[in-house]
Amino acid sequence: MDQLRLSPSRVNDFTNCPQLYKYRAILNLPEQISLDAERGKLVHSVLEDLFELPREERLSESALEILPTAWKKQISDNPELGQMVTNEKEWMDRAESLLETYFTLENPQEFDSTYRELHLEKNFTEEIYLHGYVDRLDIAPTGEVRIVDYKTGKSPKPGWEEKALFQLRVYALLYWRNEGVLPRVLQLIYLGDGKIVKSSPTEKVLEATERILHNIGEEILTAIETDFFPTKKSRLCDWCSFKNICPAHN
Ligand code: SF4
Structure with missing residues (x-):
């Protein structure tokens, strides 16, 4: 059997619903376009380009100038998306508002970002390959590492922050194991409601994340071997x- 490709998104799929994991990761079935996800991609690409500019030009005006070009590229890569967005003004207004919120949370003129869309990967075990794409990784002049992820939705309700941080802990684990440096800060930036969720990972926390990944990886391998992917109905079904x-709905 090929190595299992594990990422935070696939772990999420499997824990949310093993059948969903099967449709996505094993059968690779096509999915309908999600406008929320596409808007997220658009805003991410503008923020990625923003950090290519010299510090003094990293202003909200520059981000709003980059936006139409990024949108044109996105619809030329995916013309179906262009047809789905029936009210382009409303679409762009929402993207602009998310970008403006970004500038209320961080000042990109105050620091340089070391990497954007950084691919981290590792042969986790002989059977499992672990990887993920980090939105932004900043290395301070002091050597301290910050891992940042932008979310275009709203921040989690109190008590759900730990679940939200899992993805960044996986990235932190990959970085730590590959580079031998423990990231200092994990930061989720929620543009939907202008909030930041931050955490400082310890070795213990990342070792616990590693154990969780091992367990889920083993569960997925068993599911593949036995072809047993139970359905798990939840509110997520409405977006599935x-x-x-x-079979849970038919
Ligand atoms: S509809 Fe619900 S139960 Fe069915 S695959 Fe999707 S998430 Fe799982």
């Missing part, structure tokens, strides 16, 4: 692309 073929 596979609801019309899912």
Whole structure:
């Protein structure tokens, strides 16, 4: 059997619903376009380009100038998306508002970002390959590392921050194991409601993340071997692309 490709998104899929994982990761079934996800991609690409500019030009005006070009590129890569967005003004207004919120949370003129869309990877075990894309990784002149992820939705309700931080802990684990440096800060930036969730990972926390990944990886390998992917109904079903073929709903 090929090595299992594990990422925070696939771990999320499997824990949310093993059947969803099967549709996505094993059968690679096509999915309907999600406008929220596409808007997220657009805003991410503008923020990525923003850090290519010299510090003094990293202003909200520059981000708003980059936006139309990024949008043109996105719809030329995916013309179906262009047809789905029926009210382009409303679409761009929302993207602009998310970008403006970004500038209320960080001042990109105050620091340089070392990497954007950094791919971290590692052969986790002989059977499992672990990887993920980090939105932004900043290394301070003092050597301290900050891992940042932008979210275009709203911040988690109290008590759900730990679940939200799991993705960044996986990136921190990969960075720590590959580079031997423990990241100092993990930072989730929620542009939907202008909030930041921060955490400083300890070795203990990352070792616990490593154990969780091992356990989930083993569970997925067993599911593949036995072809047993139970359905798990939840509120997520309403957003699931596979609801019309899912045995739990048919
Ligand atoms: S519709 Fe619900 S139960 Fe079915 S695959 Fe999707 S998330 Fe799982």
